[in-house]
Amino acid sequence: MSSPDTLTHSKTAQGPLVEARGLSHARDGRTVMAIGDWQLQPGAHALLLGPSGSGKTTFINIVTGLLTPSHGAISVAGEAMSALPPAARDALRRRTIGLVFQTLRLIPALSVTDNLALAQQLALGHVDRAAIAGMIDRVGLAHRAAARPRQLSQGEGQRAAIARALITRPRLVVADEPTSALDDANAARMIDLMFDVADGTGATLLVATHDGRIAHRFANRLNLMAPVAA
Amino acid sequence: MIGLSLAYLKDRGLNTALNILLLALSVASLVILLLFSSQLENRFDKDAQGIDMVVGAKGSPLQLILSSVYHVDIPTGNVPLDTVELLRRQLGVAEAIPLALGDSFRSFRIVGTEPAYPALLGASLAGGRMFAAKMEAVIGADVAARTGANLGQRFVGGHGMSSGDDGPKHEETPFIVVGRLKPTGTVIDRLILTRVESVWDVHGIADPGEVHHEGESAEDHEAHAGAAEVTAVLVRFGSPIAAVRLPGFINRQTNLQAAVPAVEVSRLLALVGVGLDAVRAFAVLLMLTAGLSIFVALLTALKEREGDMAMLRVIGASRAAIIGQVASEGLILASAGATLGLLLGHGVIGMAAASIEQLRALGLNALTFHPGEALIVAAALGIGLIAALIPALRVLKTDIAETLANAR
Known part of the structure; x- marks a missing residue:
C-alpha cells in the first residue's frame, strides 16, 4: 500500500474536493481495499494505479457513494458521502461527479447528442442544446453527433463517454479503466483529451487503472497493491 | 424519460410492433363484440318499441x-x-x-x-x-x-x-x-x-x-x-x-x-350470447396473452439493460424515474395497442356493415362509441402497466455497484 500522502496537494482555501479518513473496506471478512487518509485537491489530475483486485473499483464505488466503506469515512465536496442516506448520496453524486467507464455505458438506443441530453436532464433538470453541441465539438465528434453508440469506433465511444461525464459540469470526473481496451496511441490520445476537457471545464480528475502505460502522465499517483488477507 | 422509453421501443422495433399488434387484436376483438352485441340489442329494443x-x-x-x-x-x-x-x-x-x-x-x-x-x-x-x-x-x-x-x-x-x-x-x-x-x-x-x-x-x-x-x-x-x-x-x-x-x-x-317480441328477442340473444361469450372469453385470453408477452419482452429487455439502468442511476436517475421509465414503456405499448385496437375494431364493424347486407339492415354503425370501450382501454393500459412494473421493481433490487462492476 502506498503512502496516503503521495497524492496530497497543497490545500487551497476551499479545502480538498475528496478526503478519505482511515478508509478501508472488507468483504466476507477480507480486506479488499485500504487507503487510510487521503486527499484530492480541486483541479488535480490523480491516478489510482494497481493490479486487478487491488481495490480500485471498490474505492471508486465508495467515492461515488455506490458503496459504504467498512471503516473510516469519505467526504466529497465537503459533504460526508459515506454518512449520507441513499437519496442524498444520489443527489450529491448527480451534482458533483461525472463517471467514465471502460465499457462506456452509453445508452445504445440514443444518439451521442441524446446520451448527453439525458445526462444533462437527469443531473441538472434541463437540456442545453448549445452546450451539448459545444461539448461534442470539443471532443471531436461533431460529425458523429447523430450516431448511435454501436455505430462508433472504440475511440469515438470513449470520447462520447467523456463528453457525457463532463456535460453536467461536474467538479469531479472519475474514470475507471478508461484506456485498458485501447492501443498505445489511442490510450495517449484518451488521456490528452481527458486532461484537456477536464482542464477546460475546471474539473478534478481521478483515473483508476492497472494500465501502467499512462502512469507517467500523472504527477500524483496512488499505487494500490494486490489484496492481502486482513 | 418518455423520450428514452420511445428510443428503447424503437430500438427493438419488431418486438414492439408484435406486442402492439397482439394487444390490438385482443382490444379489437372485445370492441367488435361489445359494439355488435350492444348495437344489436339496442336495435332490437328500438325496432320493437311499442309492439307488444x-x-x-x-x-x-x-x-x-x-x-x-x-x-x-x-x-x-x-x-x-x-x-x-x-x-x-x-x-x-x-x-x-x-x-x-x-x-x-x-x-x-x-x-x-x-x-x-x-x-x-x-x-x-x-x-x-x-x-x-x-x-x-x-x-x-x-x-x-x-x-x-x-x-x-x-x-x-x-x-x-x-x-x-x-x-x-x-x-x-x-x-x-x-x-x-x-x-x-x-x-x-x-x-x-x-x-x-x-x-x-x-x-x-x-x-x-x-x-x-x-x-x-x-x-x-x-x-x-x-x-x-x-x-x-x-x-x-x-x-x-x-x-x-x-x-x-x-x-x-x-x-x-x-x-311476443321481448320473449323471442331475449331467446335469440341468449342463443347468440353463448357464442358471443365464447368469443369474448377468447378475446380476454388474447389480452392476457398480450400482457404476458409485454411482460416477457420487458423482462428480457431489462435483463439486457441492467447495465444501462445502473448507469442511469449513477448519472442521476431516481428510483421513481427508473420505475417511471420502465412503466412508460409498458404504457406506451398498451396505449398504442389499445388505440390500434379501437381503430381496428371500429374499422371491422364499418367494413362488415358495408359489405354484409344483414348487418347493415340491423343498423350496425362503426361511428358509434360504447362506454364499455373505455373499460377495455383501461384494462389494456392496466395490463401494460402491471406487465412493466414487475420488471421495473426487479431492476431496482439489483445492486448498482455490482452490476456496473460485472459489466466493466
Missing part, C-alpha cells in the same frame, strides 16, 4: 318476429284479413296494425300498412306527405339516401327481397313517392311504406285480394289469389291484462300464432 305482440301464420315465432318486426327474415305465411278486425275487437288492444309483405325495391322491403305504423316507431315526415291513395309510397331515410329517390318519382317493385335488376318486376303497377321520412335509427329507415291495398293491387288482385310472401315463385303467387290476407298484425296493448290473456287466446286459433 305480433300475430301471423303458424310457424316459428322467432321467424315471425324477425320478418315482421325487424324485417330480416321471410314471413311464416299469411293470415286472413279478418284477423285485423278480430284483434281490434279484443279487450285491452290499443292498436292492431296490419303488415302486407312480399316485394322490394333495390333490397328495400315494400310494406303494405297504415300510417299508424311509422307513428308507432316515432317516424315523422322530412318532406312530402303520408301515403293516402293506392300506389302512393313513403320512403325511409336510408331508402332515400341509397336509392336517390325523390318526391314525385315512380318506381316498380320486384318479387321477394331479390332486388336485382334481373328479377321479375311489377312493371304495370308503379309506385309514386309522396313522402320521405326523417331518420329514426330504426328499421323504418330501410322500409318503403304504402297502403295494404297497394300491395294487393301490385299482384293483380282486386281489393280485397291476396298478397304473397317472400321466396314464393310467381306461379305459386298466382295460385294464392282469392283470399284477402295480410302477412302479420302488430299489436299494441292498452292494458296489462291483454298481455296475459291475448297470446293464449290467439294461439288457440287454428291458423294463427302470437309471438
Whole structure:
C-alpha cells in the first residue's frame, strides 16, 4: 500500500474536493481495499494505479457513494458521502461527479447528442442544446453527433463517454479503466483529451487503472497493491 | 424519460410492433363484440318499441318476429284479413296494425300498412306527405339516401327481397313517392311504406285480394289469389291484462300464432350470447396473452439493460424515474395497442356493415362509441402497466455497484 500522502496537494482555501479518513473496506471478512487518509485537491489530475483486485473499483464505488466503506469515512465536496442516506448520496453524486467507464455505458438506443441530453436532464433538470453541441465539438465528434453508440469506433465511444461525464459540469470526473481496451496511441490520445476537457471545464480528475502505460502522465499517483488477507 | 422509453421501443422495433399488434387484436376483438352485441340489442329494443305482440301464420315465432318486426327474415305465411278486425275487437288492444309483405325495391322491403305504423316507431315526415291513395309510397331515410329517390318519382317493385335488376318486376303497377321520412335509427329507415291495398293491387288482385310472401315463385303467387290476407298484425296493448290473456287466446286459433317480441328477442340473444361469450372469453385470453408477452419482452429487455439502468442511476436517475421509465414503456405499448385496437375494431364493424347486407339492415354503425370501450382501454393500459412494473421493481433490487462492476 502506498503512502496516503503521495497524492496530497497543497490545500487551497476551499479545502480538498475528496478526503478519505482511515478508509478501508472488507468483504466476507477480507480486506479488499485500504487507503487510510487521503486527499484530492480541486483541479488535480490523480491516478489510482494497481493490479486487478487491488481495490480500485471498490474505492471508486465508495467515492461515488455506490458503496459504504467498512471503516473510516469519505467526504466529497465537503459533504460526508459515506454518512449520507441513499437519496442524498444520489443527489450529491448527480451534482458533483461525472463517471467514465471502460465499457462506456452509453445508452445504445440514443444518439451521442441524446446520451448527453439525458445526462444533462437527469443531473441538472434541463437540456442545453448549445452546450451539448459545444461539448461534442470539443471532443471531436461533431460529425458523429447523430450516431448511435454501436455505430462508433472504440475511440469515438470513449470520447462520447467523456463528453457525457463532463456535460453536467461536474467538479469531479472519475474514470475507471478508461484506456485498458485501447492501443498505445489511442490510450495517449484518451488521456490528452481527458486532461484537456477536464482542464477546460475546471474539473478534478481521478483515473483508476492497472494500465501502467499512462502512469507517467500523472504527477500524483496512488499505487494500490494486490489484496492481502486482513 | 418518455423520450428514452420511445428510443428503447424503437430500438427493438419488431418486438414492439408484435406486442402492439397482439394487444390490438385482443382490444379489437372485445370492441367488435361489445359494439355488435350492444348495437344489436339496442336495435332490437328500438325496432320493437311499442309492439307488444305480433300475430301471423303458424310457424316459428322467432321467424315471425324477425320478418315482421325487424324485417330480416321471410314471413311464416299469411293470415286472413279478418284477423285485423278480430284483434281490434279484443279487450285491452290499443292498436292492431296490419303488415302486407312480399316485394322490394333495390333490397328495400315494400310494406303494405297504415300510417299508424311509422307513428308507432316515432317516424315523422322530412318532406312530402303520408301515403293516402293506392300506389302512393313513403320512403325511409336510408331508402332515400341509397336509392336517390325523390318526391314525385315512380318506381316498380320486384318479387321477394331479390332486388336485382334481373328479377321479375311489377312493371304495370308503379309506385309514386309522396313522402320521405326523417331518420329514426330504426328499421323504418330501410322500409318503403304504402297502403295494404297497394300491395294487393301490385299482384293483380282486386281489393280485397291476396298478397304473397317472400321466396314464393310467381306461379305459386298466382295460385294464392282469392283470399284477402295480410302477412302479420302488430299489436299494441292498452292494458296489462291483454298481455296475459291475448297470446293464449290467439294461439288457440287454428291458423294463427302470437309471438311476443321481448320473449323471442331475449331467446335469440341468449342463443347468440353463448357464442358471443365464447368469443369474448377468447378475446380476454388474447389480452392476457398480450400482457404476458409485454411482460416477457420487458423482462428480457431489462435483463439486457441492467447495465444501462445502473448507469442511469449513477448519472442521476431516481428510483421513481427508473420505475417511471420502465412503466412508460409498458404504457406506451398498451396505449398504442389499445388505440390500434379501437381503430381496428371500429374499422371491422364499418367494413362488415358495408359489405354484409344483414348487418347493415340491423343498423350496425362503426361511428358509434360504447362506454364499455373505455373499460377495455383501461384494462389494456392496466395490463401494460402491471406487465412493466414487475420488471421495473426487479431492476431496482439489483445492486448498482455490482452490476456496473460485472459489466466493466
